[in-house]
Amino acid sequence: MKITSTFASLLVCALGLATAVHGQQKKTTSILINPPGLPKLPTAEAAKEAAAAAGLNLTNIQGDIVVGMSKLFETFVFFSIADATTFKSKLRSDILPLITNAEQMLANETQPDTLVNIAFSQTGLTALGITDNLNDTAFQSGQLANAQTLGDPGTTNWVPQFTTGTIHGVFLLASDTQTSVNASLANVAAALGTSFTQVYTLVALARPGNQVGHEHFGYLDGISNPAIQGFDDNPLPGQASVATGEILLGEVNDTMTRPAWAKDGSFFVFRQLEQLVPEFDKYLTDNPIVESGLTVQEGADLLGARMIGRWPSGAPVFLSPLADDPALGANSSANNDFTYTAPNNATLCPFSAHIRKNRPRADLGAESKNTHHILRGSIPYGPEVTAAEAASNKTTIERGMAFTAYQSNIVTGFQFLQQTWMNNPNFFVKNNTGFDPVVGANHGAARWTEGNLDPINPTRNFTLVNDFVISRGGEYFFSPPLSAIATTLST
Structure with a gap:
């Protein structure tokens, strides 16, 4: 997708506002954790060099996509759009400046106090008036319709809010303190006002002490995450190196037909799994x-x-x-x-x-x-x-x-696995x-x-x-x- 001068100006303005809102100036500590044994993000220099060679625009990709298993505190806020006209206006003027991109996550100095990302369900895109087909049948039908396919025993154990069809999107907010996450959520809620409704919230955090990076059964988690070509061109021994288009729409090896505006987006699967x-x-x-x-x-x-x-x-x-x-x-x-x-x-x-x-x-x-x-x-x-x-x-x-x-x-990713x-x-x-x-x-x-x-x-x-x-x-x-x-x- 060709980036217009208007969008370039908006993006520069958004990044500048994000700096003011998040207090990014000369941040010396990372909002991410790096447990021993897990793949780490590439350096900013290496990632930018790889992206330049691949023609990948890291400032156009939401940051959570590349972060992996490295978050200390994260809150998922599932929402419904109550007033689409106002929501769209606020999305551009107030929410866009808060959105963290992939390039920002590569160095402490450019990271925000809180990573803020947003994603929409198919019903959410419909609520915004988007009629383009993203060409993924699982996304189009939604996870509720796929419960049997995934082996779930119906929806008896599901959180009720996931069964109503009223979840239009989700905000992902992650930081090294819950205070920062809560402050950013307050900013988001204040900006959107009555144009959205918080439907369900899940607060998550890394386990304490020597269990950081481990899931609740006790095993270090995320070791086998792949390296994405055009972002990390130096995979570790045994680490899969996958084409950019296996993760991002419209990139190399994405074989499906997509609307031009969806390039560099990614399908996000969320599952709440009780252990x-x-x-x-x-x-x-x-x-x-x-x-x-x-x-x-x-x-x-x-x-x-x-x-x-x-x-x-x-x-x-x-x-x-x-x-x-x-x-x-x-x-x-x-x-x-x-x-x-x-x-x-x-x-x-x-x-x-x-x-x-x-x-x-x-x-x-x-x-x-x-x-x-x-x-x-x-x-x-x-x-x-x-x-x-x-x-x-x-x-x-x-x-x-x-x-x-x-x-x-x-369909060929999470659902296939x-x-x-x-x-x-x-x-x-x-x-x-x-x-x-x-x-x-x-x-x-x-x-x-x-x-x-x-x-x-x-x-x-x-x-x-x-x-x-x-x-x-x-x-x-x-x-x-x-x-x-x-x-x-x-x-």
């Missing part, structure tokens, strides 16, 4: 892998690691099959450097393991044959497990993961592998997974009567480029 941590821990201790020299707890830890495919530190079982290796887990240049090819069976890592189901690596042959990548930016929500919950092996306080993912095609790989007991690499034992879903019915979860007893069967992850619902959104916010969506 039953005491129940998960109880299952492991009740079903440990039994081997001479292993205590019951060590056997339980080994089963959990084989279900995930990684130890809590992030060390992959393929490289460290019998015990955790924290040094390996913390080494982002080594903890992703494997292919499943030696041996090509489940001795070191079960075919049903969560990370193998989501990224089969050499099981597909070459990495280039995998066109089903997503860029995740998930964050935990809810408190730590209480002593009473741990003692009773029963969840009484909700906690879980605000699962988020970006892709240029939900959930339906065709995680929920498919006949995983294409090997029949009868069973469901993903952690995140797989079978409409609330029992799930089974392959016997070689137990490397000592390959014929041992595992039947998971209850889910450890409960879908609380969600929605599909489109995260538009800043150029569209300034023009198509606000006029």
